[in-house]
Amino acid sequence: MEGQFGWGREEGGWRKGPWTAQEDKLLVEYVRQHGEGRWNSVAKLTGLKRSGKSCRLRWVNYLRPDLKRGKITPQEESVILELHALWGNRWSTIARSLPGRTDNEIKNYWRTHFKKGKPSKNIERARARFLKQRREMQSQLLLQQQGQDDQHEHQQQKKHAADHDGEAIVGEEAPSPAVSPAAAQQQQHEDLQMLQQDMDDLLFQFCPMAASCTSSSCGLLPRAASASEEGSSSGDHHQLDGGGGATWGWGSLWNLDDVVDDVDGGWDTGLFPLLQDQGLAFY
DNA sequence: AAAAAATTCAACCGCTTATTT
DNA sequence: AAAATAAGCGGTTGAATTTTT
Numbered sequence: 001m002e003g004q005f006g007w008g009r010e011e012g013g014w015r016k017g018p019w020t021a022q023e024d025k026l027l028v029e030y031v032r033q034h035g036e037g038r039w040n041s042v043a044k045l046t047g048l049k050r051s052g053k054s055c056r057l058r059w060v061n062y063l064r065p066d067l068k069r070g071k072i073t074p075q076e077e078s079v080i081l082e083l084h085a086l087w088g089n090r091w092s093t094i095a096r097s098l099p100g101r102t103d104n105e106i107k108n109y110w111r112t113h114f115k116k117g118k119p120s121k122n123i124e125r126a127r128a129r130f131l132k133q134r135r136e137m138q139s140q141l142l143l144q145q146q147g148q149d150d151q152h153e154h155q156q157q158k159k160h161a162a163d164h165d166g167e168a169i170v171g172e173e174a175p176s177p178a179v180s181p182a183a184a185q186q187q188q189h190e191d192l193q194m195l196q197q198d199m200d201d202l203l204f205q206f207c208p209m210a211a212s213c214t215s216s217s218c219g220l221l222p223r224a225a226s227a228s229e230e231g232s233s234s235g236d237h238h239q240l241d242g243g244g245g246a247t248w249g250w251g252s253l254w255n256l257d258d259v260v261d262d263v264d265g266g267w268d269t270g271l272f273p274l275l276q277d278q279g280l281a282f283y
Numbered sequence: 284a285a286a287a288a289a290t291t292c293a294a295c296c297g298c299t300t301a302t303t304t
Numbered sequence: 305a306a307a308a309t310a311a312g313c314g315g316t317t318g319a320a321t322t323t324t325t
Binding site for chain 3: 104
């Protein structure tokens with residue numbers, strides 16, 4: 001039997017839910033004989049219990065032979081990034097510049113990777129790991145310090161206030177020439193804290209999202225041609241109403257995912273080694 | 284090792300636009 | 305010219321899968 005899962009049954013005459021291989025076969029056969037379109041007659045002619053809408057969707061998003069399978073490539077990704085910055089959520093428009101990719105696919109990709117406020121999961125994870133690490137480190141340091149810290153009037157050690165809006169850059173501390181051992185310790189401690197802060201900032205900076213998207217990596221014009229596809233109607237896009245548009249967009253190249261996915265080492269090859277040079281370990 | 288949380292993505296829905304009758 | 309039907313679009317859902325705890 002087939003209706004195994006709760007959603008996948010038929011409802012109001014039409015089957016819904018995931019397509020089976022047999023259904024696909026029927027639809028493919030139909031298209032071979034009759035071409036694309038006239039989706040409502042699929043059910044009549046083939047006995048498939050699917051609405052025309054469902055048939056069209058299945059064909060367009062999955063069965064179409066010119067579809068490109070597999071992961072979105074880095075090149076494709078940057079096209080998506082740029083075009084989205086340019087046009088916002090006009091998925092189908094964007095898809096026209098990515099042969100073999102569907103609007104649905106691009107939409108999904110965007111949502112899972114770049115949805116507002118959500119840096120790539122890799123960054124999130126790295127950051128979570130890092131913060132955890134830092135927490136532990138700090139408490140450890142605190143204990144350590146309490147142990148050997150006698151009576152020191154630490155007057156202005158908290159000089160860097162909490163609201164750091166500046167752009168911290170790693171390593172610009174100059175250790176003062178001659179200092180007592182105790183002071184040196186203190187100094188070291190501060191350095192460490194500062195470094196941690198810096199790393200924190202760095203992680204964020206690593207995810208640019210500053211705009212400046214001039215369509216560089218791909219020669220794509222806003223409204224221009226690309227009409228070569230499907231040959232039918234040429235000017236089919238709706239007017240670019242003032243409302244939509246690029247509400248925001250980050251630049252094109254910050255493919256951390258590439259680094260992470262393609263190179264095996266993940267973060268070991270990216271930012272972290274740099275930080276590890278400072279004598280800090282992660283994981 | 285198992286349970287919980289997070290992610291993914293195929294497919295749905297409602298709405299708009301285009302085409303046909 | 306208007307109503308009806310079909311196609312297209314973008315947002316949303318939720319089962320299956322993967323990752324984390």
